[in-house]
Amino acid sequence: MGAKNNVTEFVLFGLFESREMQHACFAVFFLFHVLTVLGNLLVIITINASKTLKSPMYFFLNHLSFADVCYPSATIPKMIADTFVEHKIISFNGCMTQLFSAHFFGGTEIFLLTAMAYDRYVAICRPLHYTAIMDHQKCGLLAGASWLAGFLHSILQTLLTVQLPFCGPNEIDNFFCDVHPLLKLACADTYMVGLIVVANSGMISLVSFFILLISYVIILLKLRNQSSEGRRKALSTCGSHIITVLLVLMPPMFMYIRPSTTLAADKLIILFNIVMPPLLNPLIYTLRNNEAKNAMRKLFSIKKSLGEK
Template sequence: MGAKNNLTEFVLSGLFWSREMQNASKTLSAPMYFFLNHLSFADVGYPSATTPKMITDTLVEKKTISFNGCMAQLFFAHFFGGTEIFLLTAMAYDHYVAICSPLHYTTIMDRQKCVLLVEASWVAGFLHSILQTLLTVQLPFCGPNEIDNFFCDIHPLLKLACVDTYVVGLIVVANSGMISLVSFLILIISYMVILLNLRSWSSESRRKALSTCGSHIITVLLVLVPPMFMYICPSTTLAADKLVILFNIVMPPLLNPLIYTLRNSEVKNAMKRLFWVRRHLGEK
């Protein structure tokens, strides 16, 4: 008969297995990194809604998806994609406050304000996506049923509907394209104000601020520009549309981690401290 088991739970040491290494990572607890955590989750969710099916379809001859599966794919793609746009706008506000009101930054961007901005981004992404999905679900589809794309997006689906989709198409432009365009304009205006405020800073402080803002600007271009082409002025060439969509799905999640680590001095310094602590502990 086996020995009696007196254990009811186990304690996990976590990713950082020592207090020294946990303390070395506390510098990444600023509001910007709180937003980055949620942006990273959206980065993972967006391609996860489309790429597994796309990869599976490369292995089979007959590429099909159920109606419910198609609507689910449409919903989650727009949910994570829309949330990503709103999170980037919230991050721009964080940068604006940090540069234009540095003395009041900790008061304005407290934990409650950050949580509120993140929650608002996810709710706005949900509302954006549910509208797109509801508009599509209520359309009659009588055939043909071949979608000229590698996932269920709204423009290819509108082409298959048996009714006039002109009004629905306008709503789609207002809901998807205009969200990207308006967010892009808001971000451009905010960074123009930031650049004006940076003129009075020292060269070293200006360099650090521009490095952080530069990472955000690159991500904004990667995330916001493709949807504007896809939904405001879609290409007449289907192959070009597919390339833009593929770029929008693959490139931001692939490049964002590199952009925010290699161009951010705080992240690089925290990584150096983690490696130093790990090496130091290993020598003991």
């Protein structure tokens, strides 16, 4: 980074050039971010306070909700603050921290969804052995492995980028520091680095997608032999998971399974990926789940009775 790097800060273009659109962005994304944080914190509090939500599914959902608080928090507060300033500046170190954080929590989210798919597969395809297979130790290992894999994915992205020489233009046509726009600014041949990025980010999304697809095909085939009530309950749970998987995995597959280029639609697609799944996950996993809704009602009734006393 030292002598060959003349860039100490980057200029972010943001989402829109129009001041009116930027002010509209502030209102919309401030509301979205507050709802995302509150919604996921509510899920975390409910799971930890409830005596009934102790199954592996809620253990993983607890981790997913924490990742869903952190993932947008790596980029959205800075984007919201930037709507008030004309020159959106981020330091070199701040840029690399943002890059690391976004990929760490985003990657962890993908791995946690894969662990949750494995949990659903065991619950439906091997119900008699479920409690033996998905014990506390196995759940802890799967969650720990998800966080470790997210860290390794992110640290590789960051180390590849931080060692590149930046000596010329420092303007990023995006609302945060992502790997493709940074490779475009580097004063070096980034072809090999671009290929590693595709292998790292793109293949993680693609492989996870195919693992999840295969697991759900097996689950659906298995469900044919179950009662209509068992099928309905299993499909309800799996339906929530499939919606989340599509929301989380489709944008990264579009973004990273291609050569290191930037397209006009990129920042809107990655914005959708950062904002929508963390915002919708609490709704998807609780509004479609009577067990979680009952636990929330109980939590609020206890707080209400304590308040009255």
